[in-house]
Amino acid sequence: MSMMERSELFIGGRWVRGKGSRPIQVRNPATGERVGGASLASPADVDDAVAAARESFDSGVWAGAAPERRSEVLSAAADLLEKRAPEIARLITSELGCPIWFSERAHVPNPIRHLRYYAAMARDFTYDERRTDGVNTSLVTQEPVGVVGAVTPWNGPLSTPVLKVAPALAAGCSVVLKPPPETPLTAYHLAEALAEAGLPEGVLSVLPGDRDAGEHLVAHPGVDKVAFTGSSAAGKKIMAVCADRIARVTLELGGKSAAIILDDADVDRVVPALLPMALLVNGQACIAQTRLLVPGNRQARLVEAVAEALRAQRVGDPMDAETTIGPMVSERQRERVEGYIAVGRDEGARVVVGGARPVLPADLAHGWFVTPTLLADVDNSMRVAREEIFGPVLAVIPYDTDEQAVAIANDSPYGLSGSVWSGDEDRALAVARRIRTGMVSVNGRPQAFGSPFGGYKQSGVGREMGPEGFRIYLETKSIAVRS
Secondary structure (H helix, E strand, O other): OOEEEEOOOOEEEEEEEEOOOEEEEEOOOOOOOOOEEEEEOOHHHHHHHHHHHHHHHHHHOOOOOOOOHHHHHHHHHHHHHHOOOHHHHHHHHHHHOHHHHHHHHHHHHHHHHHHHHHHHHHHOOOOOOEEEOOOOEEEEEEEEEEEEEEEEEOOOOOHHHHHHHHHHHHHHHHEEEOOOOOOOHHHHHHHHHHHOOOOOOOOOEEOOOHHHHHHHHHHHOOEEEEEEOOOOOOOOHHHHHHHHHOOEEEOOOEOOEEEEOOOOOOOOHHHHHHHHHOOOOHHHHOEEEEEEEEEEHHHHHHHHHHHHHHHHOOEOOOOOOOOOOOOOOOOHHHHHHHHHHHHHHHHHHHEEOOOOOOOOOOOOOOOOOOOOOOEEOOOOOHHHOOOOOOEEEEEEEOOOOOOHHHHHHHHOEEEEOOEOOOOOHHHHHHOOOOOOOOOOOOOOOOOOOOOOOEEEEEOEEEOOOOOOHHOOOEEEEEEEEOO
């Protein structure tokens, strides 16, 4: 197990003693054992980090660097992270509790790929464009937005920070990144790789912190843009704070995504393909598809198939390559999930599978595990169908017609992800076009790399990934020039 001790903070490219920072212990959610230690930043530390970012941006040491130079640094950082991939994967699993195979296949390689993607975009993007009306000419140019305050959640310890830091740095911004207290250590690998790759001092700070540090960063007058991933409730507050000074803001928020299984879908093929999309990161993913919409006349068959598949899930040590479901990230998160299961029962839902803590070996007795749970007899008005549970809890909701299925899918405050399953691709695509959500998969197909990521309604504002995720860190300026 990777042990990391970080009593200092990474401010402006240097390891420094914090001003009022407080030490915390990082514990393995599968065992309760100590993984390492970190320090949580104080508001005074945030002030220092923003000051360093502001000075570096205004000096032009990075914002004024040639795009080719920015590209070289991001590419070199990606190479360094790739060399450390096994160590980082084990650390992520130790902090987060997701299965090691997922850390190795997704949590580490995907952010490395994104670093390289934005390295290429920094180099190849067209920053200047001349426009003329036949008489007058304007130079339309793209410039970095400024100092970015990035606040990230615990369920993507490396991937979510990279989705903000990589395009922001590629655009020429300076960044203050605030990872969460639950998984504070992994982002330090990103900081070290970028520093070693040649990122100038002052351009990046990484400050693990709690709510006070995050609120101070978001409200800081020295921050030009806020990029946040987290709950919709927190996103609303951040949007209001940013509105006070009209700061730019990107929000990637919650989800309660629907998987619409049409009446011609092959259930035996759908269930094994759908479950990984529903149980991602032990169910702790904003894109998890936890509302299963199924024709009423096929509900019994679908419930039976999903129940059988959930019973076959291997719950246990996330360091075991055979484990498919690890623990919740914290005791508080387990209590939240168990609370929603109780709410579902009270509302009239039937617990088909799960609903209790799993029986595990003694070495996992102190872990924060939840048995994968299936709720049937669910109505879309129930809380378990409308609120984000963030755990391995699935709800089956029946419908009668395709129109009703679309209406149920859209009857949600969220709109982040979703899927449509059918033996007829054209029919599935027609339904997918009608779902008010940022991403839809037809028959479980993955999105192409470089596709935008984000949601409708209370699932967020703006898009990350792809060229859309780069442009949000740029401001547009028009300069009148000689024809």
